[in-house]
Amino acid sequence: MESDIMQIKVxxxxxxxxxxxxxxxxxxxxxxxxxxxxxxxxxGVWGDFKIQPYGKMMFFPAMLGLHYGxxxxxxxxxxxxxxxxxxxxxxxxxxxxxxxxxxxxxxxxIPVELMMEALKELLKIDAAWVPESKESALYIRPFMFATxxxxxxxxxxxxxxxxxxxxxxxxxxxPLRVVVEENFTRAAKGGTGSxxxxxxxxxxxxxxxxxxxxxxxxxxxTDSIEHKYIxxxxxxxxxxxxxxxxxxxxxxDTILKGITRDSVLTLAADLGMxxxxxxxxxxxxxxxxxxxxxxxxxGVGTAATIAPIEVIGYNGNDMLxxxxxxxxxxxxxxxxxxxxxxxxxxxxxGWMVSMN
Ligand code: COI
Numbered sequence: 001m002e003s004d005i006m007q008i009k010v011x012x013x014x015x016x017x018x019x020x021x022x023x024x025x026x027x028x029x030x031x032x033x034x035x036x037x038x039x040x041x042x043x044g045v046w047g048d049f050k051i052q053p054y055g056k057m058m059f060f061p062a063m064l065g066l067h068y069g070x071x072x073x074x075x076x077x078x079x080x081x082x083x084x085x086x087x088x089x090x091x092x093x094x095x096x097x098x099x100x101x102x103x104x105x106x107x108x109x110i111p112v113e114l115m116m117e118a119l120k121e122l123l124k125i126d127a128a129w130v131p132e133s134k135e136s137a138l139y140i141r142p143f144m145f146a147t148x149x150x151x152x153x154x155x156x157x158x159x160x161x162x163x164x165x166x167x168x169x170x171x172x173x174x175p176l177r178v179v180v181e182e183n184f185t186r187a188a189k190g191g192t193g194s195x196x197x198x199x200x201x202x203x204x205x206x207x208x209x210x211x212x213x214x215x216x217x218x219x220x221x222t223d224s225i226e227h228k229y230i231x232x233x234x235x236x237x238x239x240x241x242x243x244x245x246x247x248x249x250x251x252x253d254t255i256l257k258g259i260t261r262d263s264v265l266t267l268a269a270d271l272g273m274x275x276x277x278x279x280x281x282x283x284x285x286x287x288x289x290x291x292x293x294x295x296x297x298x299g300v301g302t303a304a305t306i307a308p309i310e311v312i313g314y315n316g317n318d319m320l321x322x323x324x325x326x327x328x329x330x331x332x333x334x335x336x337x338x339x340x341x342x343x344x345x346x347x348x349x350g351w352m353v354s355m356n
Contacts, residue, residue, distance in 0.1 A: 006117050008037070008049040010125070018128055026136050026169040028303065033129035033138070036164040037118045040147070041108050046161070051122055054164055064156040065145035071198035072101040073143035075302040076259075078123060078165075078355070080130045081343030086123055087352040088140070089341055091116060093259045098142055100257075101195040106155040107144060115142065116353075119163055123355040131167045134342055139168040139303070171235070171303035172217070175324065178233050179216040179313035180282050181207060185224035186231065186254070193231075193254035201235070208234070216313055218299075222282060223254065229279045236299030236307060237261035241329050242288045243295070245274040260300045266349060267333050282314055289319045296327045306334040 013034045021031050032054050040048045065071050076094040081087050092112055099109040119140065123130075130138040142163045146156030184207035187193020192200060204219070211219050218234030230249055232238055237258040239248040246268050251257045269275050288294040289312075297309040308327065312319045324331075339345040340352065 006049060006114060008051055008118065008121055010121075011050065011052045012125070013053045016128075021129075021167060023131055023133065023136070023167065026131065026133075026167050028168045028171045029139070029166070031168075032164055032166040033126040035122060035125050036162055037122045039110070039114075039118070039161045041110075041159040041161070042157070044108075046108070046110055046114065049118065051118075051125060057160075059147070060149045062149045062151055063146070064148045064150055065159075067151075068146075068153055069197065069199040070105050070107055070146035070156055070159075071143065072098060072105055072107065072145075073141060073196055073198065074098045074101075076140045076142075077137040077168075077302055077341075078130055078140060079137050079341045079343075079352075080132055081341075081352075083343065085343070086127050086130045086138075086355050087341075087343065088119070088123070088355065089353075090259050090263070090351050091119060091140075091353055093262075094140075095142070097196065097257065097259070098144065101197060102144065104192055104195040105197055107146070108159060110144070110161055115161075115163070120355045122163055122165065126165060127355070129165065129167055134338070136167060136169050137341075138165050140165045168303070170305065171301075172299075172307045174217075175308040175310035176218055176234075176299065177216045177311040177313070177318075178218045178220040178309050179211045179214065180315075181211070181219045181221050182227040183207075184219075186219075186221040188224040189253060191254065194251065194256055196256065204234075214313070216311075220282075220312060228281050228283070230282060230285070231255050233299045233309070234304075236301035236304045238297070238299050238309075239264065239330075240280065240285060240288075240294065241296035241327075242284075243293050244329075245276055246329065247276045247278065247280050249280055250277045258301060260302055260305065263337060263349075263351065264300050264306065264333055267336050268329075271332060271336065273329060285312065286314060286319065294319065295322060296330050297321055298330050306330060306337070 148156035221231040299307040
């Protein structure tokens, strides 16, 4: 069977696996929907578009992407709204960012319209996998990797782009304990920190394990030069409420241009809150804490949504953030974002995109 939109060959599963999923209790990242979209790049063009059963792929051991890190990815979500419709949250922004990452990693871009068509087709086929529960969503993982069989260090001539999806619950299930990192670095100026490149995440695993051995969930990353200015936390952008102002570090080549980050800043400003995108030092955070002005801290990301931080470890001490009940500002933003995503209020920023 062929899709008439962009000649996607469609091979459906003989039997869905959906009945194996406990939709009342979905963990993050363990369930995968029946189908995936696959495209291959060769001789300078993307082609061979397929939607096929989610499953194993065969590669040669010399495949470049496995060796030198030409792998990039995105994370986005689709929600089932109150009318039962499946709506994607800002998908074009994610596909645009995939292309920014591709540029940085010397990989080919892939047209946003092509990815949108592919995703809509995929979602139509797997629409039943979009959870009903308002604690859950369908996570969408587009990614691209180098597929040349070659051992020299050079940009690959061939690439594969895949989109698979899966129902997810929350990524973080408890408020987070984070610790300021003053030794290891996530991203350096001129590096790949603002690209969603696999290696950025690989490099964070060891320092994160050390932090976890000390009783924290995640790291609060600081700049690579002075280890003084806050950058991101774990897999998320990070925000603080100091007094009545929402403060977040500016994006640049060490900080990911988060789409949830942008949405939260837009909503906060729209709700009349004071918002500042500026460098923020850990000493400023510690001083605000001492004066009782550090009212809130939270991570923002697709997987994490809005993840409250309850403890910030710094210099051998733990700063204890106010209780969840006292966090009116971030709760209000989270509630507003949730209501837009599930179609409970008007989508005045035009963020939700129908799969039709
Ligand atoms: C996302 O928030 O979608 C991310 O990319 C984080 C991921 C590493 C789980």
